[in-house]
Amino acid sequence: MTMTSPAAQTPIARKISTNAVIRTVLANRSISRADIAKLTGLSKQTISEVVRDLEDEGWLKPAGRTDGRPGRNAVIYEINGRAGLAVSIDLGGTKIAAAICDLLGNVVAETKVPTDRRGGMHLVNQFSDIIVELASAAGTTADKLRLVVLGTPGVLDPVTGHINVAPNIPGVDAMDLRQVFSSRMGLPVIVENDVNLAAQGERWRGHGVEVDNFAFVALGTGVGMGIIANGALLRGARGAAGEIAYLPIGGDAFDPGGFTLGTLESAVGSVAMLRRYIGFGGRNASTVADLFAAFNAGESSAVAAIEETARLAAVAIAAVGATLDPELVITGGSIGARPELVNAIRRFLPRCTPYPPRIEISRFGNRAALMGGMGIAVERMHDDLFGVKLREA
Amino acid sequence: MTMTSPAAQTPIARKISTNAVIRTVLANRSISRADIAKLTGLSKQTISEVVRDLEDEGWLKPAGRTDGRPGRNAVIYEINGRAGLAVSIDLGGTKIAAAICDLLGNVVAETKVPTDRRGGMHLVNQFSDIIVELASAAGTTADKLRLVVLGTPGVLDPVTGHINVAPNIPGVDAMDLRQVFSSRMGLPVIVENDVNLAAQGERWRGHGVEVDNFAFVALGTGVGMGIIANGALLRGARGAAGEIAYLPIGGDAFDPGGFTLGTLESAVGSVAMLRRYIGFGGRNASTVADLFAAFNAGESSAVAAIEETARLAAVAIAAVGATLDPELVITGGSIGARPELVNAIRRFLPRCTPYPPRIEISRFGNRAALMGGMGIAVERMHDDLFGVKLREA
DNA sequence: CCCATTTGTCAAGGACATAGACAAATCACC
């Protein structure tokens, strides 16, 4: 079972046939050769040859036979998920979540540990330890993995590869994290903004499946947005697309204070919401959880603070809507996942935009970014392994 | 010279080779067979066969020979532009601009006429007359054309195909203009928002060449935006992406008046700018041209009116920037093309956003939408004629 | 005028696809 990419130097026609077979199997989970032939339009003979090669190389495996219908029973084939494993890591200010998934997107090992607050190289060491441990739990070793996807807060510069991380995590903006981590592991590493990953996660297996235009809005300590437009992630020229912290809403756009924190972020972040509660005379809440408890108890300052936050969030969503025209906005984050807030946003929205998008709360909660990393990893593995490259170039 | 798509039912391998040859010739304007072989990596033999077929079918034509270098001279081939002609029409409230271009994007005939104000079917008749006339001027007939691209104001619903046109043009929102026009001409018709077309025009041969993320902002009687993201036009879920008239900036987002005209449009449109001038005590201008003349004469009310308009436009661009992170914003339209306004915007922008995009004035002025239509037409012809379809489906 | 260089064609051989015949396996029905 040689684990090189299938049809590595085969002529172009066989590459295309092989790709068509793999894609057909992927799309149908499990399928017989006869059905592959019908779906691809290729001859039975060609399919048999291609499937034989793919099975010899370990990419496909037989998985039972048909029965119950007239005629000879067919052998069913499916993708051998174990033929490719990848890692997804979600680096947060307090926790690191990580998982290994296979070629089919099945999670084969998962863990969550506190973030090493010393930052920098300590994080790289921590990642490495996590991967070794996960690999062991998955019954394999780290050198069998194909790819790591790492989600971090902050803006990634697509030119330099550097991350401008918010204050949460020390010593990461000074280094080329991707490069260091990649050579440490001897694996390709993809680094992506965590909110972008959350959007990808919803696109992959959440509310965004089959929705080509939507946005994932994260409301928490900070605010951020991941955009799926025309079915693909939108990063912008400097990787800052969706950085709605700087949206000129909820304050004076020309106030220089908006530059450090962001105009919108100073208006709808959890800190602003708590400050607003105090300003309204509230005295019973010092955390977001407290505040929502007070809201549900009907305390007027809490109601006012949350309503005002929802009102501003609705205006922000209206602004995004006027630009992107999404079909759907998915909310997440510590306050964006609260139905109380989201219901208020749903009430305000039709009053400030003529075309209000649908609003849904993230299907994956705080696992959205982790899911997105797996989605990207699986997609990338499929491309690398089964993609048709017309020319090497 | 049979004018069907080349390699219509040839097996897949020859299709790919044919496509590679055409694309290489397109990318190099004119080129010898030997060089095509080097660039594509295909053998001289294959290239000779493919080029012979393409020449027999009229897609390629010889265009001289090399000389001056050692060795036998090569025959140079180029695309036969005349093998495909298409029409671009820009429907405006007062004028209709139209042009015929060939496969290479060369303009072979162009005209401009006043819009028939009766609207509806009268417009379809007018389009038809224009096309016949242009075809004649181009030395061909209307039935030899392959495609029409029509730019209109208003939002196109991608589901119903209907156009919600601003008040300018009567009797168009009630009909399926695309369908009626298409069957009248017996040609495929693509209808697209005019600002989207302007963005495509800049992308094709203007400031947006090689810029994968930019926006075209039209400032005039109305305001609108066309978005190129990840190198492609962004339409959104309902075709309303870029409809920044409704951006909640420059007024109260919850004012119901913002629904009919749009919050931003009531703040930065030319009507608002003139009203603002009057409000500041100005009495010497009743048109946009007058107002800019007064500005250049140093009249304080005119300066204030234009500065305030620029200030709001800068905030709007900042909002778009926080969402899309474009590398570049191109301005156009009757006031967006004025350097006086644009310079003022350039001054305000760095004060309301930490990452101000570059600002340029449209390269094509009021021909931008016409150019965009040609760009789309050429691209579409290339796809239809030379595109590789792996499966008919 | 000769030669190095480049272009383009010819002929042979290999990889891959298709089509059709045929053997094998299975269900339905008597």
Add this chain to the structure above:
DNA sequence: GGTGATTTGTCTATGTCCTTGACAAATGGG
């Protein structure tokens, strides 16, 4: 339990397309 219809999968023959290498044709430089 046997028979026939149906479906699967392999085998064989044939054709298309691509590549390779030989070779003729054309051209500039010395």
